[in-house]
Every structure is written in structure tokens, then in C-alpha cells.
Amino acid sequence: MIFFEVKKKDEKSRARLGLMQTAHGQVHTPAYLPIGTKGSVKSVTAEELKFWGAEMILANTYHLWLRPGDALIHRAGGLHKFIGWDGPIFTDSGGFQVFSLGEKRKEGEHNLVSADPVPVLKEISEAGVEFRNELDGSSHILSPEVSIQIQSNLGSDIALVLDDVPGLPAGKNRIKKSLELTLRWAARAKTHFEKIKDNSINPNQHLFGIVQGGDSEELRQKSARELQKIGFEGYAIGGLAVGENAETMYKVLGFTIPDLEEEKPRHLLGVGYPEQILRAVSLGVDTFDCVLPTRNGRHGQFFINRKSGGYEVIDITKKQFEEDFTPADNTCSCYGCTHHNRAYIRHLFQAKEPLGIRLATMHNLRFYLDFMEKIRRAIEFDSLAELMENYKI
Amino acid sequence: MIFFEVKKKDEKSRARLGLMQTAHGQVHTPAYLPIGTKGSVKSVTAEELKFWGAEMILANTYHLWLRPGDALIHRAGGLHKFIGWDGPIFTDSGGFQVFSLGEKRKEGEHNLVSADPVPVLKEISEAGVEFRNELDGSSHILSPEVSIQIQSNLGSDIALVLDDVPGLPAGKNRIKKSLELTLRWAARAKTHFEKIKDNSINPNQHLFGIVQGGDSEELRQKSARELQKIGFEGYAIGGLAVGENAETMYKVLGFTIPDLEEEKPRHLLGVGYPEQILRAVSLGVDTFDCVLPTRNGRHGQFFINRKSGGYEVIDITKKQFEEDFTPADNTCSCYGCTHHNRAYIRHLFQAKEPLGIRLATMHNLRFYLDFMEKIRRAIEFDSLAELMENYKI
16 A cells, blocks of 8 residues: 555646545645544544545554553554544644643743643653653653654554654744754654564554755755655644744755655644645645644634635634524535524524534534645646636635 | 324323424424523534434523523513524523523622623512612513513514412421412413513413422312413422422322323423333423533433443543543444544643533433333333333332
């Protein structure tokens, strides 16, 4: 079974149609991966996700490691069985959550009543990232090997190596040191992956490297070259969507992607708005994960199609929708848009009725999955430029 | 169209099979009505409720009156259209919430961060119940006429008259005064109902009286007789499940129901556990509403069938289920029981994932609706006594 095949290349851009084949099924790319942080895509079922066209989901290693624990999930028969999703699963390394949640904690931004395990960063060393879990006071080291071991216990279809994540803007020296550490970690991760792979709950797991290098062309190219020497089955592009502007992100994608092997899949971590996804597709990205549809949905934000082309985001909790008896998005065939109107959904949010969040999440996921379908069709029928025009790119 | 017909009477008890026909469809009785307090049965869709066999739901007049307001719902085309449920709807008078929430507030039990409008009881007078809404400081009088007007604006299929609710135990004098007030209110409600009925959004709305009288046989009989003189299309039995023990409730049902017209439906407000429902059916009750399946579900409690007969309630958040990879209820065909295990559902509750509450709510509603189906079949096949034996009644 070939893991990834490029089925068609766009003539005017670097966009491509691809097919990924895993032990748990296929993924047609470009694809958006709904996020099931703690083993559940907020408020929706696996059956619903499949019905709307989701083929692969992303789960967060950090959260599952600390609760309920990768050992328990392993005893349950792996993550697919534990969460009742039999399609492909992508897991991250856990590093990003330690850094991002840890940094938030330092800035005093963290919500202490959160149900999530809270990391307090202690030290980043050659060994790995050391942090304390505030919920129970326990200390942990997330090393490249530990990350691989957890992901092996989870049995995801795609595993990711641990990386050091410098925020942008950052000095070139900081980025360079971080990159070198990331590359040494990548080599250790690969070695450990090969060592334990055959005894894994999913021997068909695929390991992705992660390209870093900040906004430096030289460092990004170095990262891409060195990772290819180690040898991975795909690449995540990291260190973006961490505070830089979108143009910087496109520039970095523009000089990073040509250095990656053409026949391997490319995942862009944590991106993004529809126009960012579309632009990144045109620069050669195959898969995306992003919390926007689910997280913004929880706050009453609906992604809706504009008649004139493109999309807009409306905040359904606003007073202006109090007596708006039209569907949230009258071009949409999701349950909420075909059964309910804006006034009712606004009421659900005002009254803190959980159905409101569910309807918003359903709608936004459907919007994103439909949007990816539009992108795939546009590549197939050579009309990606027109689609980009529609989204003012 | 005949509103209610008794299709079969049980020979050994007062249980009966009935068919209720409303402008929005049929209800096979004995029936359990899921509660959609604020216009939504917590976290589930109308489509799901129908699929599981719910035929009628109950919505709370008090909550909808204060938010989003009965005028807005009227402009939306009525409650059925507003909430996207085209089946029958039963609305209460609003009085019970003013009393029960108002009393909780006095005892300092009320959760101030609640999303619900909070009543502070000011005065109960001949005119009605006066209270202040703490959310916005506004004062309101809920009178028999106001309650009927609100329910007319909602356009429910069954409306209920306003009553005064004395908690049990209470002195006979307190109960008697309360009953007399309730009867005067009932007459006013009926008059107002007849006056505005033809201009209602649902001219086929049916008005139920409410039998009060505490635990006094004399007062319950008086209540039943006087209500029949006023003339209603059905009866709710009120003032029970307000703190008395279950035996008192059965005793009261035992001497109240024979005084009600045989051919009219009887609803028992706010009851209860399965064995209470079954016992009340045997005493002649036709319909029930109760928050147990939804509210207890939100706290991780699952109603499950016992192999040996009857049922039990398990708290899935308990440590003992941490590695229990069996379904919550292996006799159940609901989504959660056929797709997930206890360990995963426990994890969802621990991680405060909204899917946990949704799975629990789905399961418990399914359990209650299946239980009513068992009761209807038992009456049909003359095996109600055996069913009661199973539930140790």
C-alpha cells in the first residue's frame, strides 16, 4: 500500500490533489482535520463527522498523556477503539501544548478553573522539556523518545516528532539554536520510532518530521535538508501561526516547500482561516488542523458563505439577530441551517443551552469540510485561480 | 378529532392505554415527556428525540416568558416553529418555577452564576404571584390570565392553569386556603382561555386543570369536583413530589384519581423514578414529565437495565469505571451504548467534554422512552403485574 500519492498537480500553482492511505482508511487531500483534543471533537459524534465528510482527525498527545493516560488507552486497544473513531488519526508530539499553555501560565493568562491539566514550564534541555502539572503537582519530562512512546501507545496513523517552538518574531540566533536542538531531537525520535515500531499497537504508523527555522530562508532550507537526511514519511511545517502576520507565513511557505520531497505529504500545523488554507494549498500544503471552527463555534461565531463569493463570520449572540428568523447560512445543508433560525440559535447561546454550541460546531465543521471539497474540485477542474479570486487572494 | 381516547383498561389495576390526538400529532399513553425547559431538551435535537420515540415534550412557560419572551416566540410563529419541534408540546403555568426557584433563592441555595432568570418571590395575592427577576431587576405579576396569555402566545398543545403550590408537609388550613385560591384562579384561567382561544396561534390548544389538596382526601376530592364543574380537557395532578415520601404520593393518587373523569387524560407533574412512574400508571396516570433522565445524565448518572429485572443507576464518573471497557448498558441500543464504553464516557466527564453529557442524556432519554414502551406493551398484553413484580412494586 502506497502511503501517499500525488494524483494531480495544479498547473498555475504548487497545489496538488493527493490520496493518503493508512491502516484506518483513506484521506483525500487537501484535507482539513477536525481537532479532537482530548479524544473527542467537541460535542459531536464520530458518525456525524463521517457523515459531514471528515476523513482524518487530530488528537493532542499532551492532553491524552496526562488524562486518561496513554497506558490506559493502550489497554483499551488504542486510541481508535477508545474514542470510537475508526478512521485515520494524526497525533502531534505534545510539545506545542507544553510551550503554549506553559507560556500562557507565565503571563498569568491561564484560567485556573479549566478542566485541563496545566503545565508550568520548568526547563528545556537537551533531554527534553521538563514541566510540572499543576493539577496534581507531578513533574514530567517530555523527551523525543517519550513522545514517540506515547504516540505508539495511542496507535495513531501519523505521529509527529518533538520540536522546540520559538515564537515569532525571534532573533536569528535563538531560532538557529532551537532548530539545531529540534534536529537532534528529530534524529532521536526516528531512532526510537524504528526501535519500537514493530511492537506497536499500530505497526503501520507513519512518522512525520517537523520543519522549523522561523522566518529565515537559510534555516528553513537547512531544516528541510537535514530532516530529509534522517528520513521521514511526511513533513509538518511548524513555527508558523505563532504571532507573525499572514504574509510572513506565506513567504516562509513559499521558500520552505520547494525544499521538501515532492512525493511526501505536507501538513501545516494550526492554520487557519479559509483564505489562509486556500493560499497555503496554492503553495503546496496538503493537510491542515485548526481549532477555529470548533473553538469559535463555542463562542457563537458562524462561518457563512457570502452570496457574492467568499465567506464571513457572524457572531450569532449579537442583538441584531434577536428576531432574525432566517437560517444561519442559507446556502448550508447542515442540521442547524435546515432546521433552525438565527433567533433560536441566539436564544440557545443566551440561555447557555448546550444545543447552541453543538449546532455551531456542526455548522462550522461542515463549512470547513465543504470548503476543502471546493478546493479539491477546483484543483481537479483547473479552477483554483477562480476560487482564490472569490476569496480575494 | 377526539382529543383523548382510552383504548384499553387493565383488568387488575387502574392502568389504561390511551391515544391523545393534537393539532401536532399523536401521543400514545402512558407516555413520558422529555423536558425542554428553555425550548431545548438539553444537548439533543428534535430529530433525535423523534427517533428514540418521544411524541410530546414539556416546555417551561416561566423560562420562555422571561427569555426570549413569549412575544418574540409568537412573532416567530409559535413555540413549535421557534424550537423546530413539530410534535405536541405541553406547557406548564409558570407558577411552579416562581415558587421553587423563589424558595431556593430565599434559602440562599441559588447559584448566582446561573444563566437562568432568577425570581425573588415578593407576594402571593388574589391577583397572582408577584416576583422580582434578579437578572434585570424587573418586577412581574404572574396571574392566571397572564399565564394563559403567555401559553397562548407560545401556542402549545396543552396549557395548564396557574396554581398555588404548598410544599408538603403543610397544615390542613394552609392547604385549604391554597386550594381555594387555586380554584378561583382556575375559573379565571378558564374564562380567559375561552376569551382568547380563537385568536390564538394554536386554536386547538387544550386546557388542563390542576388538582391540589395536599395529602387530604377530602380536599383532593373537593379539588377534583370543583375543577370538573369549571370544565377542563384534562387534569394535571399537582402538589406531589414536593418533599413527601413516595407512599404518601401513591396514597394521594389512590384517592384522587377515582374522582376524575374516566375519559380525560391525567398528567402527574414532576414524577419520577421508573418504579414511581410504573406505580402511578397502575393508579391511573397517563402522562409524566421529569428532569431525572436529563439532569442526572448531566452529572454522569446512567439508568441501566438489570439482567435480573428492574434497573439501577450508576455514576459513571466513579473510579471503578476507569478501565471498564464494557458498554454503559449492554441491553441498550442507543448511540453511546453501541459505540462507546464506560471508561471512555468516564474520561469525557473527567475532561469536561460536552460529548459526555450528550451521550448520558441520549442514553437516559432512550431508557425512559423504552421503559414507557414496556409499560404500554404490558398493559396491551395483560402483563402489567409481572412488570411491576420485576421492578419490585
